[in-house]
Amino acid sequence: MSLTAISKRKNTKARIISGFMYSLCVIFTGFILSLLLWVVGYLIKIGWQSVTVAFFTQVQIPYGAEGYPGGMLNGLLGTLVLVGMAAVVGIPIGMLAGIFLSEYGANSKLSSPVRFVADVLAGVPSIVVGILGYELLVVPIGNYNGWAGALTLAFIMVPIVARTTEEMLRLVPHSYREASIALGATKARTILRVVVPSAAGSLITGVMLALARVAGETAPLLFTALGSRLLTVNPNQPFPSLTKQIYDYATGPYEAQKRMAWAGILVLISLIFVFNLSVRLIARSKHGTA
């Protein structure tokens, strides 16, 4: 009793500092959350007021033409196709690299440089990747085109998919692999029939996050796919995308187009919210059963 009394008296200053820092942490967190909720709340509110049926069903109609401002169907379809094309190229390469890192990495000199480069590559600014696409696929071809946009997005996907695949496969218990080998399965069969399928759920969520990430990218498309106001799926020509269309509308002069841009932001954010939420839920159900 007396000891605590003494230590309490001695530490008054420390306790005041501690109380101050404690409340500072609470205030900072509250400040961050209210700031970010302000941003997101505003985006959702204005987006919700601006979204119309025409947004999803009509293509862009220029100012002055009948039916202006139309909708963003061209951008929506464009992003869907671009991300689909990027996925076809980026996901297999990323997954193969991820399988290499997790299953072959232990006895290969290649693994630590590949892991390192994949990590660093994931942090490269997307505009720089866009410039690579411009130099390799736009300048030689001579015009902006959908291939350049899709491959640039694929470039961004590969390191993300590779690292998540590696992490997810590492979570598969080692005993699965040993059991499979003990039953006489080859290494390839073990990987393709045992390891990958048992991590399938988390692999899919990892891929979904990568897709959501590139669907929201604007910078790498500025000088690769360029954007288009036509409803087109011809990758030899400038290619529409939701994000580029939002950017053009937001920085352009017309009010009705700005409202379309807000609606586009709402669609993007909802997409990302759903993806993130499902990843959370799948991760939690995994923890529950394990």
Added chain:
Amino acid sequence: MGSDAVLGFFVRFGAVTVLVMMASLVFVLFRGSLDSMKTFGPKFLVSSTWRPNDLEVTKRTSDGKIVRDADGDPVMETIPAKFGALPAIYGTAVSSIVALTLAVPLSLGAALFLIRIAPRLRPRLPNGWRVPIDMWISFLIEFLAAIPSIAYGMWGLFVLVPYMQSHLEPGLNWIFGHVPGLGFMHADALTGRDMLTGSLVLAIMIVPIITAVSRDVLRAVPQAQIEGSLALGATWWQSCFEMLRYSRSGLFGAVMLGLARAAGETMAISMVIGNIPNIKATPFAAAQTMSSLLANEVSEASTKLHTSSLLQVALILLLMSLAFNIVARKLIVGKGGGVRG
């Protein structure tokens, strides 16, 4: 055996592709910027003239008189296009550093809150369920880190810019104008699209990522470390400080990740920073970053030298972000967090 060889080949192909991607990125940007490197040399980094087109001016003698030909007409001369990246480098450096200064204390406070305070805040509902507030906040922060840059850019352009122009900046500007010693930061006109607004948008964007990574770093501090310091009579803050000290290299890594993100951020900042190659002391002047320069000019570059200069800016940006990411990766040793986005 056959299938083993095939899969082995394919996974190695995937792994080598990652290396090739990196190599081609560096190679293509380097090759593309050779023209600019040859023309300007190291001066590219310190010159602040960015003039994409040749300039026709009247020729003048050394004392400023206009040179005239036999007919009395002024003689014209052409000043070649010139490129210097200093304003863009300056803009990237200043906006990132200001953004970090604002974001780091907030993020560390929030990370400590998530680790040391929030887990105990799980109010019990009448039916016995506990509300996991810390998990909700964590989810929210991760969601915010995933929101695309264009969304922050639109918010910045239509909400923050008008607010800065009409509320915050006049007040600050008044202070700069009246407090002795701060006069150099005073500006004559306020547009809202300037270095300060750009830095604020960057700060808002990097708070979620720094918070999320620092939270993972702090979570890796052994429980014994915390309990030990508490048992020795440390106050709450003293034990927190011990945690921060224990994981300082990881936290520094989190900050580097935030810095890498801020430096490479493109859409949001190019929408609010004004995009003029300025180097000014006042935070209310329009500025430019390397990424906003690229976003604005690559598709409009008409001469080879212009494109080459832009590629050199991209190369500088790439090397900077590689450096930040490498340092961050070396420092974040523990599991979790990692380099995400």
